[in-house]
Amino acid sequence: MKEQTFFNDPAVDRLMGVVFQLASEVYILKDRVKALEKLLEENGIIPAEAVENSAEVLSPEEREKFINRIFEPIIQAEKASSHVAEEYQLE
Amino acid sequence: MVVAAQNQRKRVEVRPDRSTKAYQDFLLGAKLFWTRQMYSALHKEYQDKVKARGGKEPETYAETEKMMQGPLYSFFGWFERHIQRLKYSDKYYGLVAAVNRQRSELLEALENLPPSKFLKLNPDIEFPHYYKAVDFHQHPGGVAGDELAGFVYEYARKTTTPLHIHEDDIHFRLAKAVPKGDYKRILDFGCGVGKSTYPFKDLYPEAEVHGCDISAPCLKVAYLRALESGREIYYSQENMEKTSYPDEYFDLIHTTFIQHEFPLKALEKITREAFRLLKPGGLYVNLDFHSAPGGVFGKFCYFGHSKRNNEVFMRAFHDFDYLGLLRKVGFKSAEMLPFDDGTGIVAQNEVPKAWRFPWQLFISRK
């Protein structure tokens, strides 16, 4: 079954998917960073500059995973995740 | 003492990781934005467009859809469809994925449920065609497709009605809205994971409380939760069209979130079955969606929801003379009453301030 589309150009539907997932990732990160900073601060473990000055931590694999996740809606086949038999599909 | 021991059972729970929780929280935020801001903007656009046509409102759903075409309606539709889709089906942070990460642990919990008179399963039950043909509200595979579907449904219900304080509030409201009576035996007809069942046990602790559903995965979760909370509730796997209970067995039968999921033919069978199961003078209570308030715009939103959320029988039920059916099968009285879902009662001609289901309460007496 084909996924529903809502824009005149289905490209916009996919683009909306990209933006939406991207925004969700930012939110997830915000949550983690805030939790981390709070813990570090509370425990007096490191000053903020230590994070600023630390070496790169993300590996190429992590980068690839991130990129795949964000841009997947572009290549996603328009296949619905849930099913309605043909005779019940609505106009 | 037995009850105390049961209370000590460790609660079996779906524990999404931190990122999944943040993702689901993001979806909830997006859904609230859709429920309030996008919906209000859409309503304003509707009013402006009607004004531009000299005040002439469109007459049909199709005409309204045509009039509303444009970027805002596109985004509105996209959000409505995809927030719900991603809630279940996002590959990493969806509820199906979260439950699958705990697959062996959750399966074990269900397999180790102690056999008891409180859970009656029927592995030979036959599912009606419409049940298997539609993934209602975009739950992939439906609520009986996977052994762990009950856990997914239970978790998903947290955000079905984002304006409610707690997802179980609606069920307590129903229990309280039912006219008080000396109910000896009560049935939750189509009980799912038992969220709509247990408030009746709490309100009528002396009553024998039953719940039936066709989905074994849901019933197992319902039974598990009853065990954990020390409630005695009888769950049974039944097809509501033809159950195994004797005639005139119940004083009160109630349903929640159900009528709109049936094709009209099945609805008639189910209504007849409820009538058979009730004692003379017994009450049949249905909490469901009907007669959407808000005129053309209200109907337009509701009918659109039906398509965008795989609720394929919703429209037919909306336009159906359900009270007529209740009277036809023999109920002496049947009425449709306004129901406060916690966001206030919305009058027929009023356009709701935020998107909401058109709740109605049906009360019929045999």
Ligand SMILES: C[S@@+](CC[C@H](N)C(=O)[O-])C[C@H]1O[C@@H](n2cnc3c(N)ncnc32)[C@H](O)[C@@H]1O
């Ligand atoms: C939307 S859920 C509502 C569950 C519950 N009343 C609640 O409020 O959470 C609908 C339920 O109806 C059940 N159902 C649908 N058709 C049925 C049938 N023919 N016989 C028994 N149960 C059925 C489904 O398995 C599902 O659990």
